[in-house]
């Protein structure tokens with residue numbers, strides 16, 4: 001299975017419409033891939049909080065339409081990163097979209113863990129409540145977004161739902177790049193799953209982005225890692241490696257669920 005992660009340069013001096021057209025063209029070129037992955041909120045920028053409301057789209061808005069068509073033009077599964085979604089009641093969500101090679105929406109995932117503590121996304125966006133997996137012919141994807149990477153229980157839930165390839169789109173800041181790499185490897189090792197983590201390059205809203213999109217195998221080995229700039233990271237994965245790793249080193253089977261709480265002293 002060939003995966004291409006498109007690490008987009010997201011800068012304030014490019015308009016949303018221009019970036020949408022540029023990214024659509026890049027996706028269309030990935031005809032050799034089985035799966036293409038884009039970053040989080042690449043239209044607006046993950047830290048461009050003041051643009052969330054003005055650039056928010058209905059689920060089936062301009063980005064949805066462009067990405068559905070790009071997926072079918074290229075004949076690929078497309079994790080189209082996330083959009084600022086406005087639902088019919090007017091609430092905003094950070095929503096990831098996954099399209100099939102015929103351009104059908106296969107899944108929409110509303111980010112569960114919003115970033116910003118008591119500001120930014122955490123107050124502007126609603127929280128998703130549902131785990132999302134997507135069955136591909138070669139593997140089952142588990143979908144997560146950026147700050148979710150810090151919450152291992154979400155990924156364990158995805159694995160329990162059958163995920164073998166954990167796909168994360170992000171707009172991760174440069175100043176916490178060490179966490180990004182460490183956590184991507186940790187999620188792969190503890191879940192014995194592939195991790196495909198696609199971030200952004202550039203600087204938007206004053207926040208330099210980490211880049212360094214990364215693909216990790218179920219043993220924790222880094223198969224490919226991008227640099228800091230816009231880049232298409234292409235990697236060939238053997239999906240059978242998940243079952244082989246889980247069989248040869250069956251740590252997932254040793255989980256102790258339903259432990260009694262410690263006695264009170």
Ligand SMILES: O=C(O)CCC(=O)C(=O)O
Nearest residue numbers: 046115146147171172176
């Ligand atoms: O957890 C982090 O350090 C970054 C998270 C983030 O930037 C986001 O979720 O948008």
